[in-house]
Amino acid sequence: MSGQATVWVRPLNGVWQAIGTATDRGVWHEGLTLISDQPGPKSATFTLYRSARGIFPDLLADTPVIVEVAGVRVWAGRISDAPEQSGAARQIDVSCDGWQAHLDDDAYERTYVHTDLTAYQDSRTILTAALTTLTQAWNVASDNGVITLGLAAGASAAIGTAGGVTLDLGPASTAKRIVITWDSSNNGGTNISFRARGSNDPNVAAGGSDAINFTLNGGASGTTGGTFSTDCRYVHLFLVANAALAPGSDLWLKVKSALVVADTAYESGNASILTDRSGRWKTVRWKNRPPDGSLEDWASDTMLAPLSLSTVDTRATIPGRSAPWTMRRPKSVLLWGSVTSGRPSRRATTPDRAAISRSRPSH
Numbered sequence: 013m014s015g016q017a018t019v020w021v022r023p024l025n026g027v028w029q030a031i032g033t034a035t036d037r038g039v040w041h042e043g044l045t046l047i048s049d050q051p052g053p054k055s056a057t058f059t060l061y062r063s064a065r066g067i068f069p070d071l072l073a074d075t076p077v078i079v080e081v082a083g084v085r086v087w088a089g090r091i092s093d094a095p096e097q098s099g100a101a102r103q104i105d106v107s108c109d110g111w112q113a114h115l116d117d118d119a120y121e122r123t124y125v126h127t128d129l130t131a132y133q134d135s136r137t138i139l140t141a142a143l144t145t146l147t148q149a150w151n152v153a154s155d156n157g158v159i160t161l162g163l164a165a166g167a168s169a170a171i172g173t174a175g176g177v178t179l180d181l182g183p184a185s186t187a188k189r190i191v192i193t194w195d196s197s198n199n200g201g202t203n204i205s206f207r208a209r210g211s212n213d214p215n216v217a218a219g220g221s222d223a224i225n226f227t228l229n230g231g232a233s234g235t236t237g238g239t240f241s242t243d244c245r246y247v248h249l250f251l252v253a254n255a256a257l258a259p260g261s262d263l264w265l266k267v268k269s270a271l272v273v274a275d276t277a278y279e280s281g282n283a284s285i286l287t288d289r290s291g292r293w294k295t296v297r298w299k300n301r302p303p304d305g306s307l308e309d310w311a312s313d314t315m316l317a318p319l320s321l322s323t324v325d326t327r328a329t330i331p332g333r334s335a336p337w338t339m340r341r342p343k344s345v346l347l348w349g350s351v352t353s354g355r356p357s358r359r360a361t362t363p364d365r366a367a368i369s370r371s372r373p374s375h
Contacts, residue, residue, distance in 0.1 A: 123185040161266075198229060
């Protein structure tokens with residue numbers, strides 16, 4: 013039955029079956045709406061109806077769903093909600109999430125490339141901060157996307173004291189390399205240094221791995237990168253006094269950008285490599301992309317395949333990238349056989365089972 017949609021489900025501990033063609037004969041769907049976006053199938057809704065003798069299939073949350081049109085798979089996902097109907101109810105409203113939702117199932121969000129300077133906080137505000145090291149003599153400010161660290165003229169700082177900011181990447185993310193662009197007052201000699209330290213302790217004074225370490229007499233601006241010796245959750249950017257300081261003029265350093273990457277492979281030439289033309293590799297969802305060939309991976313490789321690789325019939329049936337796509341199955345066509353029989357038709361089109369089993373992952 014060319015051009016008509018078939019909804020396949022796989023109940024718990026069951027096998028793939030087309031709705032209305034197996035144990036649930038006398039059941040049909042209407043109001044099928046499929047929505048997709050750049051990562052692939054996003055959502056789907058449809059209503060199941062049943063005849064007096066029909067039995068609804070067992071549709072629990074997370075039941076896998078596939079939609080085919082004229083034998084072409086156009087959508088895949090899982091059931092998110094199918095409210096139970098009691099008594100003589102003849103319909104169920106079913107809601108589904110596309111397989112892209114599976115990529116959000118991680119308990120924590122992972123960061124692979126971090127560039128947001130507003131996420132850094134004054135290290136002195138951290139609960140475990142060592143305030144004998146992070147003294148009030150140091151100025152720390154973040155404004156207009158720039159972090160400024162400094163020691164004002166006339167102020168005094170003891171040797172070993174420091175002022176800076178800390179970035180917490182969260183429990184599921186780590187940093188391996190950092191690249192910063194900076195401006196400085198280019199004075200102070202070797203008595204004051206800037207450091208980029210990685211650690212697994214929010215207190216910068218507890219020590220860690222210094223990926224960047226230079227004094228404030230090496231130039232008025234620059235781009236500097238370094239690699240942490242171990243993966244670390246916290247990144248600290250700070251100025252530290254290498255000797256007792258009482259400057260006659262302001263000492264300062266401005267961090268204009270900071271690229272933090274989870275792996276050295278994500279950075280090349282002081283820039284992130286995870287930036288294709290769509291920008292998708294900057295997102296957590298796309299970095300959590302499942303293995304090639306899996307049912308979830310099909311979402312991008314098939315649903316959003318280049319039209320140049322599709323047949324005319326396929327291009328006519330695949331929904332657009334953003335607008336909803338709706339198909340209704342009229343009762344007069346799909347529910348009844350001959351006009352005189354008055355019984356539901358059993359001639360529903362069933363795709364070749366062998367072909368389906370070859371094309372679907374086992375999970």
